[in-house]
Amino acid sequence: MGLFDKFKRGLAKSRDAVFGRLTxxxxxxxxxxxxxEELEEVLLLADVGFExxxxxxxxxxxxxxxxxxxxGAELPQLLQRAMEDALADNEAxxxxxxxxxxxxxxxxxNGVGKTTSIGKLAHRFKNEGKKVLLAAGDTFRAAAIEQLMEWGNRSGCEVIRHSQGADPAAVIFDAIAAARARGADIILCDTAGRLHNKANLMAELSKINKVVERELPGAPHEVLLVVDGTTGQNALLQAKAFLEVAxxxxxxVTKLDGTAKGGVILPIVREYHIPVKWVGLGEQMDDLEPFSASAFAQAICQPDGSSG
Known part of the structure; x- marks a missing residue:
C-alpha cells in the first residue's frame, strides 16, 4: 500500500467529517x-480551530x-491547495x-501512545537496517518500563533500563554508553509524562538534556512530542504546555485513524510552528508514517483520492 493510500485509509473519519459536509x-x-461562511463552520467542526x-x-x-x-464544485480542490499552503513549512x-x-x-x-510510538519507530528503523537501542527513561511508572520491554521484544531491539524510581538521566547515560559499545545507530529515549507537575518535569528534562549534551555533543537530535489525535483541541493545549518545559x-500525532478530528494537525503546524514528523494511521507495527502535507490534504479533501 502506497503512502497516499495509507493516509486515505487512516483519515477516512476525518475526510467524512470535512468532505461529507462539503458535498x-x-x-x-x-x-x-x-x-x-458555511465552509468556516465545517472546518470548526473538524477541529481545525478558529484562527x-x-x-x-x-x-x-x-x-x-x-x-x-x-x-462550488471547485471548492474541494481549492481547500486542498489552501491546506497544503497552511502546511508548507512542515519539515518532516x-x-x-x-x-x-x-x-x-x-x-x-501518559496515555497518548508514547511507548507505542517508540516501539513503532524502533520497528521502522530496524527494518531500514539500523541498530536501535531503547532507553526506559520513564522510571516513574513500573508499567512504562514493562511496556517498553514488551515493545523491545516485539521489535527485536535491546532495552536499557533501571528499576522503578531510578534517576531517568542515569538510564539515558547508560543507554548512550551501551550504544557506543554496541555500535548502535539510534537511541530512542522514553520519558515520564507528569505534566500536572511542570516544575518536576522541567527539572527532570533539564537534567536529561545536560547529560545527553555532555555525553553526546549535538544531541538530542530531535525532541518529539507525542499527542493523541482523538483529543482534538486538547492536543493543542498539551503542545502549548510542553513547549514551556521542553x-x-x-x-x-497518534490515533488519527480513530477520529474525525484530524484537522487538528493544521493549527499545530500553522499556529505553533512545530513540524509534524510522524502520524499514527492504524494499530499495526507499520502504521506509523512520516507526515506528508500533500497526502494529508488530498486524503481529507478528495473523496476518491483524485487530485482534482
Missing amino acids: GLFQGRKLDEGLY TAIWLVERVRRLARETKATD DMKVADSGPTLYLIVGV KVSGMI
Missing part, C-alpha cells in the same frame, strides 16, 4: 459569501480569485548525527 455545500452552488479556519477560508477566497473559480525529515549514535527524546503525557522540535 452539501458545493453541489449546484456558486462560490459566494454564504458558502464561505486556522479563518486563515483557510481567506486562502480559499484568494485562490478562487486567482484562478477565477466561481463554481528527521535530524541525524554526523557521527556516532543519533538520540531522539520522546516526550508526552525544546520540542517535532510532533507525533
